[in-house]
Amino acid sequence: MDFELSEEQLLIQEMVREFAAAEVAPIAAEIDRNHRFPEELIPKLAEVGLMGVPYPEEFGGAGADYLSFTIVVEELARVCASTSVIVAAHAGLAAWPIFEYGTPAQKEKYLRALATGEKLGAFALTEPGAGTDAASGKTTAVLDGDEYVLNGSKIFITNGGYADIYVVTAMTDPDRGTRGISAFIVEKDTPGFTVGEREHKMGIKASSTTPLYFSDCRIPKDALLGKEGRGFVIAMETFDGGRVGVGAQAVGIAQGALDASIAYAKERVQFGKPISTFEAIQWMIADMATEIDAARLLVYRAAWMKDNGLKYGQEASMAKLFAAETATRVAGKAIQIHGGYGFTESYPVERAYRDAKITEIYEGTSEVQRMTIAGNALRKHKATK
């Protein structure tokens, strides 16, 4: 086994730290406080190639592997979870299905624009009545001549309103359940497509989360991604990768909270000594560091399996589940170490605590991850009996 990152991955890690310290850290608290989508960061991220990390150079990407992308998301989240979500949803959720299932023309038109960061992407599956239960989706796409006509709505769409290119799932055959779901590419400003008001969220406040509305929205027939009826498979495969990304976000949030806690514990003096010398604090730091390391190893393994063409759905679920719950636990302990100061906006750990929670929810709740993991474990046991 080789637990070492490659030289390129180490340099990428160093580069993102440098970028995040220079460009993201100075605005992280402000954009959170003001719920401000950091539009000015997108061209800066694009300039250093962070909007299309895992895509080939021929499509404008950096040509790196998925583990490198995972490191990028982690390092951004260490400083600003909102920024990491924007990048992860763009490159991990919107661009991936186009790269994997797009026609050469779709890749040329959309993937290139996404990978270079010229345009921002979003992925839209969730509906008011269909979150985990995708088969209950009510958004429909009906073929009419050379066009599909979309009707319905989506909710909780990351990058909504700021994205230029949306990958949207819709029912083309409602009687077939998940096999009746198809995926489409919808451009912003398409007549009949509107974006609703931004949600006021508990965390990742600088990211944009909106509903989308489709009312007799006509898109060309060649906007279909893959084949009709393959939308659910496309979404699930995209989410496998997306879960690695959420796991990376969670690891980054947790690491940022630990870094802040260690710095604070060394500076904060009580009873004449830095609180880092007290066993109660040391044990918390030990648990935090150990859990983060375990979470990171799970996340990196899942990314490595994806890079090596192995089936990694189970490992992605485990990584996402463990990393997300680690982030919440670690951020809670970080506030405890900071005491009353940790409960204020003067220190970054309260933001980490709010930002961590969503990682237990989006791209499959922890409960869904447990269902998936248990289902696979039970099947595997049966198969080996």
Next chain:
Amino acid sequence: MKIVVAYKWAPNPQDASVGVDGAVDWSRAKPGISEYDPVAIELARRLAEATGGEVIALTAGPKSVDASMARKAALSRGFDRAVIVADDALEGAGTTELAAVLAAAVRHIGDVDVVITGDSSVDVGAKMVPTVLAGQLGWPAVAEVTAVSGSDPAAGLLRVERAITGGTQVLEITGPAVLAASTDAAVPRVPGMRDILAAGKKPVETLEVPALDVPASGTTVTVTATARPDLKARKGQLIDTADPAAAAAELVAALRADGAI
């Protein structure tokens, strides 16, 4: 225009620790490009972009400066190629010796128009290499450089701005020169993803000292001792008077009483 940036692959003092006896433990210090050298690289890239020139990385040191990671870390910063003098004979080399080797490497590269260095190295901080290097080459040395452009690259003319006390000095230099960038001359660019992934594919020429024409020097400098400054006893006197005028009067009186003013 052929632009050389002489950089140092140096241990980062942030990871070093100082013992109670004042001895510095460098064993945990992670090596990297010396802190101010990216500023020199940025000036060089801007000059190259303006003049269509080539930017060549140059470093000298023990074999570790030619490690794969060290090469990639340097080349990802925007260099076109690198010339690396890697020889364990340079372990612990002094300023004069290192500058002589760098000068020989500059002559080896040939037709160099300008050498740009950082303000000083992060580990030693002597600020000597640019000057000695220029002396070795017989070129002018300019320190505290804040900007450089090719006023007439075809004629080998450089327009150099340098910070001086209370202002800026503008120089026009004919022929090659060694320039030491001021620490805040430019904000270095973060390497891009493609720069990093392409770094391992860029040409590198690795040399040992005997391959270069380094003039022999009969003089050596050896650090025989280092000491921390003596700690001065402080009075720790606090003037806790709300009225600023009264506080100032109290301060003046205290300074007079001590013979400080």
